[in-house]
Amino acid sequence: xxxxxxxxxxxxxxxxxxxxxxxxxxxxxxxxxxxxxxxxxxxxxxxxxxxxxxxxxxxxxxxxxxxxxxxxxxxxxxxxxxxxxxxxxxxxxxxxxxxxxxxxxxxxxxxxxxxxxxxxxxxxxxxxxxxxxxxxxxxxxxxxxxxxxxxxxxxxxxxxxxxxxxxxxxxxxxxx
Amino acid sequence: xxxxxxxxxxxxxxxxxxxxxxxxxxxxxxxxxxxxxxxxxxxxxxxxxxxxxxxxxxxxxxxxxxxxxxxxxxxxxxxxxxxxxxxxxxxxxxxxxxxxxxxxxxxxxxxxxxxxxxxxxxxxxxxxxxxxxxxxxxxxxxxxxxxxxxx
Numbered sequence: 433x434x435x436x437x438x439x440x441x442x443x444x445x446x447x448x449x450x451x452x453x454x455x456x457x458x459x460x461x462x463x464x465x466x467x468x469x470x471x472x473x474x475x476x477x478x479x480x481x482x483x484x485x486x487x488x489x490x491x492x493x494x495x496x497x498x499x500x501x502x503x504x505x506x507x508x509x510x511x512x513x514x515x516x517x518x519x520x521x522x523x524x525x526x527x528x529x530x531x532x533x534x535x536x537x538x539x540x541x542x543x544x545x546x547x548x549x550x551x552x553x554x555x556x557x558x559x560x561x562x563x564x565x566x567x568x569x570x571x572x573x574x575x576x577x578x579x580x581x582x583x584x585x586x587x588x589x590x591x592x593x594x595x596x597x598x599x600x601x602x603x604x605x606x607x608x
Numbered sequence: 609x610x611x612x613x614x615x616x617x618x619x620x621x622x623x624x625x626x627x628x629x630x631x632x633x634x635x636x637x638x639x640x641x642x643x644x645x646x647x648x649x650x651x652x653x654x655x656x657x658x659x660x661x662x663x664x665x666x667x668x669x670x671x672x673x674x675x676x677x678x679x680x681x682x683x684x685x686x687x688x689x690x691x692x693x694x695x696x697x698x699x700x701x702x703x704x705x706x707x708x709x710x711x712x713x714x715x716x717x718x719x720x721x722x723x724x725x726x727x728x729x730x731x732x733x734x735x736x737x738x739x740x741x742x743x744x745x746x747x748x749x750x751x752x753x754x755x756x757x758x759x
Contacts (some may be wrong), residue, residue, distance in 0.1 A: 435669070492714040550735040559734040560741065567734060 434551045440485050447482035448540065451475060455537040459581075472516070479509045479536055498543065505539045515588045528588050533587065538578040546569050617678045643692040645750040650686045652723060652757035657681060657706040661688045661755075663698040663746075669739045678705075699742035700727035704754045723757035 437445065454475040458468060486502035515525045548593025549555045549567050559567055648661050662676035677688050679705060688702075703724040704713045715721040726732065730742035744753050 492718060493711065494714045494716075494718075496714065496716050496718050498718075554736055556735055557738050557741070560731040560737055564733060 433553060438489060438491065444467050444485035444489065445534055447478045447485065448499055448544070451478040451482055451543070454478060455533075455540060459537065468566075471514075476509055476513050477534075479505065479540075482540075483509075498546075501539055501543065505536050508536045508539070512536065526589055529581060530585055530589065534578060534582050538574070541574055541578070542571065543561070545574060618726045636711060644695055644746050644748055645692045646690040646746055647750065647752045648688045648690070648700055648702065649752060649754045650688065650725070650757060651684070651754065652725070653681050653683055653686045653704055654706065654723060655681065656684045657708060657722070658750050659686045659688070659702060659704050660712075661700065661702040663690055663693065663700050665696060665698060666739045666743070669699055670736050693695075693746055695746055697743045698727075698746055699730070699737075699739050700753050700755060701725070701742070702757060704757060721759075723759045725755045725757045726754050727755055729756060 454471055458471055458475055481501040483506045487499055494551065509532065513530050514520065514531065515528040519525045521528065545567070549559055549570075646661075646663060650659055650661060653659055658678050659681050660676065660678050662673045664671070664673035664675070668674070675690055675693065675698075677690070679686060679688050701724070703720065703722055705711070706722045707713055712720050712724060713722050726737055726742040727744045728742055730737035744751070
């Protein structure tokens with residue numbers, strides 16, 4: 433296993449592990465609670481640290497795709513946090529928040545897939561000998577899972593909102 | 609008694625000087641006797657840019673290795689000689705510095721944009737190759753290692 437990291441790389445890695453754990457917990461547990469808000473802020477900070485440190489790592493002396501992905505993820509967590517904090521845009525803020533957070537977690541897992549294939553010698557040997565097929569397949573599976581999560585979660589929120597609205601509709605005796 | 613003591617010190621000093629000299633001679637002659645010459649034949653060299661070649665042990669692999677050379681490009685085949693190389697296993701890497709910035713340049717996807725290659729044509733599809741894939745045994749005599757640059 434190759435853990436030849438620059439000092440900033442260690443901070444980046446620790447922030448990644450923290451964000452991985454927090455993100456999984458937040459996605460799996462009840463939303464909207466005080467605990468969700470508190471841990472959500474911790475997730476926001478860990479994502480901020482990991483993406484800002486990613487922007488400072490230049491082992492190849494070039495600004496390349498991981499840096500672009502870090503900038504996109506910073507945008508996602510900013511929009512996701514603002515949507516939840518200010519309940520904006522009014523009707524769809526939950527969808528915006530949910531989608532941004534799922535996508536930010538997808539970016540984290542996607543980056544993790546690359547790191548795993550790069551740093552674990554056996555996996556790197558597999559890619560170097562058999563080509564990029566195995567890593568493409570892994571990314572495809574991860575992408576599919578997150579696409580299902582994204583669509584499924586948003587759909588369930590829409591259905592829940594429709595059910596809630598139907599229940600709230602006043603039933604008058606005349607109408608009955 | 610003092611004379612005896614001084615004589616003992618003198619003998620001890622003399623002995624240590626002789627032992628040290630013998631040890632140094634052993635290391636020096638031993639080193640020379642076992643040092644090898646390595647000839648790296650880099651093919652696929654273009655007309656522009658110096659050729660950088662380095663020999664790395666496993667501990668040094670993918671870092672700046674002490675055994676490295678920068679030579680002027682001979683289009684087609686550039687030959688680089690390393691003298692007094694201690695026998696062992698080495699991975700050899702080479703690249704042509706087309707843009708003249710003194711290091712290999714990478715593109716937007718993280719792949720090198722300058723011609724590069726490793727000994728034993730070790731593949732580097734996603735990240736650098738493994739040391740074992742590029743490692744070559746250098747014996748006590750001369751060794752020739754071919755490297756084909758690719759882009």
